[in-house]
Structures are given as C-alpha cells and as structure tokens.
Amino acid sequence: MSRSVIVIGGGVIGLSIAYQLQRNDFQVTLLEKGRCGGQASGAAAGMLAPFSEIGEDQDDFFRLCVTSLGLFKEWQSNIKEDSNIDFEFSESGSLHVVFHEADVLALKGRLSWQKKWATSARMLSGEEARELEPALSKEVLAAMYYPEESHVYAPAYVKSLEEACRKVGVKIIEDTGQIYIHTEKNSTYVSAQNGGTWQADEYVCAQGAWGKELEETLGVSLPIFPIRGQICAYQGYAESVNHIVYSSQGYLVPKENGTLINGASEDIAGFQTTVTEKGIERLTNWNHKLFPFLKEIDPFHTWAGLRPATLDGYPLIGKLKEHPHITVALGHYRNGILLSPVTAHIVTSILKNEKTITPIDLFNPERFS
Ligand SMILES: Cc1cc2nc3c(=O)[nH]c(=O)nc-3n(C[C@H](O)[C@H](O)[C@H](O)COP(=O)(O)OP(=O)(O)OC[C@H]3O[C@@H](n4cnc5c(N)ncnc54)[C@H](O)[C@@H]3O)c2cc1C
Structure with missing residues (x-):
C-alpha cells in the first residue's frame, strides 16, 4: 500500500x-x-x-x-x-558584466574553478559582449558569458x-x-x-x-527570516535584450511575453510585501548603466516577495x-x-x-x- x-x-x-x-x-x-x-x-x-x-x-x-x-x-x-500547460523555459544564456579592471580579475578567478561545470563559459571583452547584446552600455568593460544559464517565467x-x-x-x-x-x-x-x-x-x-x-x-x-525582494518590469522592451544580464547591482531578464524584468532589491520589512519608492529606485537608479535606453522609461509594473533566508x-x-x-x-x-x-x-x-x-x-x- x-x-x-x-x-x-x-x-x-x-x-x-x-x-x-x-x-x-x-x-x-x-x-x-x-x-x-x-x-x-x-x-x-x-x-x-x-x-x-x-x-x-x-x-x-x-x-x-x-x-x-x-x-x-x-x-x-x-x-x-x-499539466498540459505550457510556460516559458528559455535557454537564453547569461552575461555577467563588469565595469572595472579589478572586477575583471575576480571574474577570471571564478572562471578558473567554475569551468569544470560551466564548460561553455568564457570571458568576453566589452566589444564581444556588445556583439551579443547590442544595446549594452559602452561602459561595460568585460563580461562572463554563461551559455548554460536559463530562465523560466x-x-x-x-x-x-x-x-x-x-x-x-x-x-x-x-x-x-x-x-x-x-x-x-x-x-x-x-x-x-x-x-x-x-x-x-x-x-x-x-x-x-x-x-x-x-x-x-x-x-x-x-x-529563517523573510528578506523582501522588490522587482519591476518594463513593458515591450524584451526584444532589446537577448540574455539574462547580471551585474553586482542586479539583473535584467527578457521574457517572451515582451516584458523586461529588472530585479531585485533586498531589505528587511517583516512579512510586508508592499513596494516602496526607495526599493524600486534602487533598481531604476542603476539599470540604465547597463542599458542606457532604460533612462527614459518608467517600469509599468512593480511587485515584491519574501525570500526565505537562513x-x-x-x-x-x-x-x-x-x-x-x-x-x-x-x-x-x-x-x-x-x-x-x-x-x-x-x-x-x-x-x-x-x-x-x-x-x-x-x-x-x-x-x-
Ligand atoms: C523578487 C524575487 C526574485 C526572485 N528571483 C529568483 C530567481 O530568479 N531564481 C530563483 O531560483 N529564485 C528566485 N527567488 C527566490 C524564490 O522565489 C524563493 O526561493 C522560492 O520561491 C521559495 O519557495 P517556497 O516554496 O519555499 O516559498 P513560498 O513561495 O513563499 O511558498 C511558501 C508557501 O507556504 C505557505 N505557508 C506558509 N506558512 C503556512 C502554514 N502555516 N500553513 C499553510 N501554508 C503555509 C505560504 O502561504 C506560501 O504559499 C526570488 C524571490 C524574490 C522575492
């Protein structure tokens, strides 16, 4: 039984x-x-x-x-x-971008041991990264390309x-x-x-x-304690970004439904899932450093969730x-x-x-x- x-x-x-x-x-x-x-x-x-x-x-x-x-x-x-219900699973790959020489060394350091698992990963110069992501800022100095990384909606x-x-x-x-x-x-x-x-x-x-x-x-x-994550999305800009683009300040993820998701802040607010101006500004204040076109645009949707941290x-x-x-x-x-x-x-x-x-x-x- x-x-x-x-x-x-x-x-x-x-x-x-x-x-x-x-x-x-x-x-x-x-x-x-x-x-x-x-x-x-x-x-x-x-x-x-x-x-x-x-x-x-x-x-x-x-x-x-x-x-x-x-x-x-x-x-x-x-x-x-x-389930007979489809959902987006995108093997887009990701770019982990950096802006300073010191961070390039750190990326090379992680590649030295990650290579065993991320067998296709490789370092790209800023120019090479912009060949894959044409809208990426000219300030990006280098990037780690992880073709294995993917995302779901x-x-x-x-x-x-x-x-x-x-x-x-x-x-x-x-x-x-x-x-x-x-x-x-x-x-x-x-x-x-x-x-x-x-x-x-x-x-x-x-x-x-x-x-x-x-x-x-x-x-x-x-x-276990809740760490609030505030996050936002831009309507209709997903086609301007091809990969997950990750940086020390946050990330952007283009979705097949046309939204470009920009995450995520971290703060402690008990069990509140409200969105604050400050929390979203933490995202909107830096995201145009990755993609300058974001400077002129406001997110159309904001939300928050509680990460279970230990x-x-x-x-x-x-x-x-x-x-x-x-x-x-x-x-x-x-x-x-x-x-x-x-x-x-x-x-x-x-x-x-x-x-x-x-x-x-x-x-x-x-x-x-
Ligand atoms: C903004 C944000 C972005 C994130 N991005 C990513 C990402 O890109 N990739 C990734 O891997 N992860 C991401 N995470 C983390 C991920 O969402 C969490 O780690 C994951 O959802 C945790 O799942 P869970 O089932 O443990 O918790 P939850 O989804 O919170 O589910 C717990 C459930 O338990 C129920 N529950 C609680 N107490 C009781 C009770 N006593 N009786 C009955 N039911 C109860 C709750 O109602 C809830 O539905 C993100 C999180 C946030 C907030």
Whole structure:
C-alpha cells in the first residue's frame, strides 16, 4: 500500500515535492493557507543561474544548484506534459558584466574553478559582449558569458506545476488558513485555522519564509527570516535584450511575453510585501548603466516577495531526529525556483530511504539547534 504524505505550503518547493512524491507512488495531500504560488514563488524573476549567483565557493551548495540546473530541462518538460500547460523555459544564456579592471580579475578567478561545470563559459571583452547584446552600455568593460544559464517565467511555471500535481493525483487544499502541526506522544497530525484536521504517514514542511513558526512545536532552531525582494518590469522592451544580464547591482531578464524584468532589491520589512519608492529606485537608479535606453522609461509594473533566508545562506533539507516522520524543506532564499527539481528529488529519496542525488549534510535542518 502506498504511504500517505502531507505537504504543508504550496510554493514552488512544496508543489515540486508533492509532484515528485506522487509520481513515486506516495499518496500526497498539499495544504496551503492561501493560494498556491501566491508568495515568493509567484514573485520570482525565474533565473536558473547558479554560476552568476555563486561566484565564491565550490561547496555542496554550489553543487546542489548546478545539479538542479542539470535536472531542469527534463523536469520542466515532464511538468508541461503532465499539466498540459505550457510556460516559458528559455535557454537564453547569461552575461555577467563588469565595469572595472579589478572586477575583471575576480571574474577570471571564478572562471578558473567554475569551468569544470560551466564548460561553455568564457570571458568576453566589452566589444564581444556588445556583439551579443547590442544595446549594452559602452561602459561595460568585460563580461562572463554563461551559455548554460536559463530562465523560466515563474508565475506560469508555478501554475503549470500546480496543475501537474492535480493531474498526477495530488490532492491540493487551498485557503485553509494557518496550518499547525501537532506532535503528541503517539501521533502527529495537522490542524487548520478553518477547522480541518489531517493525518498521514509522513509530513513535509515547506512554508517558505514562515518556517520559523515551526520552531516551538518541533523543538528545533529554524532561523529563517523573510528578506523582501522588490522587482519591476518594463513593458515591450524584451526584444532589446537577448540574455539574462547580471551585474553586482542586479539583473535584467527578457521574457517572451515582451516584458523586461529588472530585479531585485533586498531589505528587511517583516512579512510586508508592499513596494516602496526607495526599493524600486534602487533598481531604476542603476539599470540604465547597463542599458542606457532604460533612462527614459518608467517600469509599468512593480511587485515584491519574501525570500526565505537562513543565517548561513544554505537551505534546511532533511528529516528531524526527534520526529523521524517530519521532513523539512525550507530556506531556499534567492534560488528556490532553480532548486525546485533537486529539492523534490532529494526529499523523495529521503522518504524512500535511498541515497540522495547530491550530498546533503551541509543542509542538515538541525545544524542551528
Ligand atoms: C523578487 C524575487 C526574485 C526572485 N528571483 C529568483 C530567481 O530568479 N531564481 C530563483 O531560483 N529564485 C528566485 N527567488 C527566490 C524564490 O522565489 C524563493 O526561493 C522560492 O520561491 C521559495 O519557495 P517556497 O516554496 O519555499 O516559498 P513560498 O513561495 O513563499 O511558498 C511558501 C508557501 O507556504 C505557505 N505557508 C506558509 N506558512 C503556512 C502554514 N502555516 N500553513 C499553510 N501554508 C503555509 C505560504 O502561504 C506560501 O504559499 C526570488 C524571490 C524574490 C522575492
């Protein structure tokens, strides 16, 4: 008989885990207090960019990100097939641009070790970068070209994933209000603010930036806190940009629907997802340094989401010692879209008592306890 699992949280992490578990013969129910994809996952720029994001360390977190990028092509194709809902997956490649000589050295340094994974990556002069990106500023001195990096249109990816979950048999229950997990001597169960209660053989906690709320019940330290990301989009300028263009100040991502996404600021504002003038100005004050045509244009759309950050920047993935039927998958911070397939694979392996696709000791959820 197949084992039952309750997944709490309907962001990209909870949905991905639910999808993969159900495809591996678990019987999954996903509980979401609001709407699936209604928080960070629906707000993301959708970059799948481990090489641009992680330039300092070839640790197991970097390997986790690179492994996930490697899984993405087949993963997104399976989701499209199961959901019958298409979404943009663009293998556009990316340019990580710099303006100063000292930064060129840093880029060369990262290429020396990233080359093993980013086999097609190469340094470009400013002129070579402008051959690929004709609208790029003349001030750009050099760029790292990562042909392997790609992006998805995050809101559509999450919608498709949700539908794929339903089609493969995941029972999704939304608008439950807050879900609480109860661990009593001989039984664990969950209850909802709206009155429902559920029980299963296994529980997976994927509450994103709200993960810290579990600390008291589970008796472990889960230092997860929300980092607000404010982001904006320009209507009709996507055709002026061909790649993800990444810099130390932020990034631009052209989408197939014609919008050019410009992200993202970082600040601490509790659980507020409001957009502030200051937050958007942090983007609009520098973006024309990359693309001068942006100086004259205002974004047509602004929004914000809460990245689930952890104290050391690494996610928390794994089973809890005191509660062996509870697995957490939290704290994916800036890379939850990228990390969705690998997290789903890892949690499925954990529940099947199989070896995980990459080492996970670094992500031990009890490392702060
Ligand atoms: C502006 C911005 C840009 C980003 N760009 C990128 C990018 O380009 N690439 C990338 O890989 N990542 C990006 N990210 C990061 C990415 O969005 C996150 O890492 C990812 O969405 C986290 O997914 P999650 O499922 O853990 O969290 P969420 O999407 O926040 O989902 C958690 C869900 O749990 C629910 N929940 C919480 N508590 C409870 C409870 N007690 N009971 C029931 N449900 C509950 C919430 O309602 C929510 O729906 C970006 C983030 C932001 C904000």
